Amino acid sequence: AQSVAQPEDQVNVAEGNPLTVKCTYSVSGNPYLFWYVQYPNRGLQFLLKYITGDNLVKGSYGFEAEFNKSQTSFHLKKPSALVSDSALYFCAVRVANSGYSTLTFGKGTMLLVSP
């Protein structure tokens, strides 16, 4: 079965420091990977995706993610964290089925950025 794992329930970082939110995946074939962010009482907002090409993907709000095929990882990164980055982050993989495809999500990682 295709899946993603987010090993950390919560990540704490001080404002201005770099942040990393981890994600590993298990898929057959080529992975199509996504990061979404969820603010309190809101839906999911798309941040970035990896389809093919460069292993470093740049997305919204200064976020980027590094695809590592050998380690089956797709970690989310930002060079300098902001307090406003505090939110719930989800890694997802697009799964192909018979005639349709869906997103399979990890459990989410809460990012807390302290002033």
Added chain:
Amino acid sequence: ETGVTQSPTHLIKTRGQQVTLRCSSQSGHNTVSWYQQALGQGPQFIFQYYREEENGRGNFPPRFSGLQFPNYSSELNVNALELDDSALYLCASSLPTVKNTEAFFGQGTRLTVV
């Protein structure tokens, strides 16, 4: 904002009742998916509609049903509500079943079953 709108934003129902949740998809998107997000969990796929037909379903019982209309808006219906149905229900619209396309989510409907 994504252009995907859901209504209502919050809803309280009694166990055994029925509920209908609504979703308007982003312009140009003819594929709508519904997800259930229980507290502390990632979203779980319920089903997907493409051109007014259900073309995929997750591990949810038949009392979860849906519709898609000619304008690509969609409804999620849940019959015989159970306490465990309490969750955030998310609608996502996307281009047709293409792997490399992202889905755009609405703000969700928070359903509480008492």
